[in-house]
Amino acid sequence: MANQVLAFDGKTWVDRTPQVFDGTTWRAATPLYWDGAEWRTGAPPPREFPSYAGNASSIVSGDVAELPVPADVRTGDLVVSVCAQQGGAALPSPLLAPAGVLPTVYTLRSGVRLLVAVWPWEPSRGSTTVWDTAGSTTTAVMNLLYRGGDTASVSLTPVVGITEHLGVNQVPLDASQDYTTLYAVLTVSDTLTGAAWPDGVIPRAQRLGRFGTQQISLMTADTPGAGASPGALRLDTTVETAAV
Incomplete structure (x- = not known):
């Protein structure tokens, strides 16, 4: 689950977590990291023979x-x-x-x-x-x-x-x-x-x-x-x- 982002609207803290539309519903955006060549959501599965x-x-x-x-x-x-x-x-x-x-x-x-x-x-x-x-x-x-x-x-x-x-x-x-x-x-x-x-x-x-x-x-x-x-x-x- 993505980290929740909260913002204060003057009265209370409200959820401002970035959302993306997947064609059906809005959901929290998956965080990405730069691996040196491309953006990834996580490490690729390991292979038996690297x-x-x-x-x-x-x-x-x-x-x-x-x-x-x-x-x-x-x-x-x-x-x-x-x-x-x-x-x-x-x-x-x-x-x-x-x-x-x-x-x-x-x-x-x-x-x-x-x-x-x-x-x-x-x-x-x-x-x-x-x-x-x-x-x-x-x-x-x-x-x-x-x-x-x-x-x-x-x-x-x-x-x-x-x-x-x-x-x-x-x-x-x-x-x-x-x-x-x-x-x-x-x-x-x-x-x-x-x-x-x-x-x-x-x-x-x-x-x-x-x-x-x-x-x-x-x-x-x-x-x-x-x-x-x-x-x-x-x-x-x-x-x-x-x-x-």
Whole structure:
């Protein structure tokens, strides 16, 4: 029910709630909100397999990594923010913005740190993610958008699992779950120039480190849940470290 609007007519409070005629009768107007692209009366029903809606990515150096959320973000979209750091101190709250979002943090044996945060976007969350990356020589950051997800069931620990591999040119992918599964593969190498995902896995965003320099590369792809491993990501060189 719409919020009631009352106005004082000099003697008493009277109902002045906006009304619309539906062809039969006058009724209170349903409040609308702007989701970034259109006016809506409420959030659309969630889908089992949220659709990919865009990404932004960058490789940076320095103590802070800032990255905009894709410009076509809408209220209710799920933002998946991935930050891969080549070293640096472990911090209790590495995601500086948006405030109040806690990332899942994994530190690999190689010293590389993978951080993942997921949250439903709304205007108060702002248009930029900011990571504290003090001490990291190279940092790869990505923001990916997924539309139609069940925002009410977003876990505080969205990463299902992570596995590290040393000295490999293929990275086996874990079994996909019964929903859209996002794979993030990071490597440390100075000769990696490309990679090939297996059939059924859709490449999304990719940031490769500079050739000839021992740097992080970050690659992402997704697939609907199938309950089995879709195969392996094939790399065009043997990398020192890979994690998925």
